[in-house]
Amino acid sequence: MSFPVQGSAAVVSPERRAEILAAPGFGKHFTDHMAIATWTKGAGWHDAAVVPYGPLQLDPAAAVLHYAQEVFEGMKVYRHADGSVWSFRPEANAARLARSARRLALPEVPEQMFLEAVTSLVRADEAWVPSGGESSLYLRPFMVATEAFLGVRSAHEVKFLVIASPAGSYFTGGVKPVSIWLSQDYTRAAFGGTGSAKCGGNYAASLAAQDEAHEHGCDQVCFLDATERRYVEELGGMNLFFVHDDGTIVTPELTGTILEGITRASILELAEDLGHEVSERRVSIDEWREGVASGRITEVFACGTAAVVTPVGKLVSRDGELVHGTGGPGEVTATIRRQLLDVQYGRAQDPHGWMTRLV
Structure with missing residues (x-):
């Protein structure tokens, strides 16, 4: 499943992005885009795309808000000295997300779909991958049950997303116990x-x-x-x-x-x-x-x-x-x-x- 880039993001200016990448912290700033796809019972996964980063519209009765039916992953992307960008063991993250999904009665994201979402988002927002020190681009793939229904059962509508956030060195003054x-x-x-x-x-x-x-x-x-x-x-x-x-x-x-x-x-x-x-x-x-x-x-x-x-x-x-x-x-x-x-x-x-x- 491909994740085509759709829409025109309100891209952060190069000057502002440089300021953020100089001191990104962790989980404070987010890139210009996000990957998203929808799953519905009967139709499976569909409507996959990379879209401008922005708020989600959830019905107040969405299952995730009441029964916490959701799972997520955490992974990093690294810029090497030659400027290339690499991910670390993304297949393992895809496999773990699938295991978590099974336990929370959510649909599994196929490995190739997971990898395509990650790759498409990173390529769209490649300028956000920092360099130097132990900086990286942190990725947060996640799934939430979005069906508006208050009955206690597994949801019939789910969204899968990947968002990205530049991250600085965890230890800013050297490794501390x-x-x-x-x-x-x-x-x-x-x-x-x-x-x-x-x-x-x-x-x-x-x-x-x-x-x-x-x-x-x-x-x-x-x-x-x-x-x-x-x-x-x-x-x-x-x-x-x-x-x-x-x-x-x-x-x-x-x-x-x-x-x-x-x-x-x-x-x-x-x-x-x-x-x-x-x-x-x-x-x-x-x-x-x-x-x-x-x-x-x-x-x-x-x-x-x-x-x-x-x-x-x-x-x-x-x-x-x-x-x-x-x-x-x-x-x-x-x-x-x-x-x-x-x-x-x-x-x-x-x-x-x-x-x-x-x-």
Whole structure:
């Protein structure tokens, strides 16, 4: 399915665009266009196009407003030194969106349609892809149920969109370790729920705990499993990794309550390339605490699309603080972060074929 450019966007002037790209922040500014397509029961996907960026018109009875039937993705586009523009593992984002859609009873977007939407939008707004530092163009593909109907069932009308926002470096003054608040009153997901889907409800459910973390002076919140309240799951929006003194790298296994991060999967492969033994298994909060205290766990880091790889400096809970190492980024964390960024920005070889050229 093609996404032809339709309409005449109120294009931001080159001067204003340059000002924005000089200090874009994250999620504050948006490009001139967006990709959009409609799905209706019986007709399937249709009316695909790249149109001027602007507000959506939703009926007050739209299903997404009442029953939160929606899913989304997050991915980045990078400008290489030669001016070309590349995306990182877009097929993986397409596959995850399809998995999320199945769990939320939404129609799947075929992989080729997903890739065409992303490519068409980036080509239309190529001037918005920043260069220099760790800047990128952040893409947000998403689906929302737009049918005006208050009955509780899967919607018969859905819209798929892709919007884009220039993003600056996550760490503006160098990589800084984050502090983690251990949530002991809230859980993020339960078995059989939507924890493995990328849907807004999961993030909404994490916000009270995130606010609690901020109240205790922490940057992020860590959730434990909902059954025993002892196994580490993930942060509000990132996966966790533990580096052991024998070089082994461990991350909590995917039990159906953890989002399968694309950065997470990439790090598992990169770590093996670098000679580390990697393990996916359950990690208890006691193992985390005892491992750091004894020196067996030498580094802890989180990963996600926005921050890529983030060192963890300390864990804070009602029981006190646990500082990790010197409180700064460790050697393994820094190496993995650098290796991943070098692939994404075209400074290193891409042996796994993760990068796709768009422009």
